[in-house]
Amino acid sequence: MDKTAGTDPGVSRQIDEKIATLGDWRGETLARVRKVVLAADPGIIEELKWRGVPVWSHHGILCTGETYKTAVKMTFAKGASLPDPAGLFNASLEGNTRRAIDFHEGDKVDAKVEKALTALIRAAVALNAEKKRR
Secondary structure, eight states, rough: OOOOOOHHHHHHHHHHHHHHHHHHHHHHHHHHHHHHHHHOOOOOOOETTTEEEEEEOOOOOOOOEOSSSOOOEEEEEEESOOOOTOOOBBBBBTTOOEEEEEETTTTOHHHHHHHHHHHHHHHHHHHHHHHOOO
């Protein structure tokens, strides 16, 4: 896996290990969305927080990659402020700040989803950068 600037290689290795340990569709899904996140912007860094949850940041948290028995959840810290024309957000819709995407077994992370996810991530990067400039 390509390491991003600013990411501790040890953290990336721990995320690799977490994905390998899952050993099922959740690991495959987390690996796929991780690849999309890291490809969206070269300034994104990986971190581990809250007992090993992968967190992707750029001028602040962009999103997390949590794994549960029945879902891989990508929670966008400022998701309620992001445009989502593809309608990817399908969880945590009632909050004023966060929005999430729950991927379930059998859900496809195909080229269409990757394109929409990339747009969301880039919008989150732009929002964080705008808030930092203020």
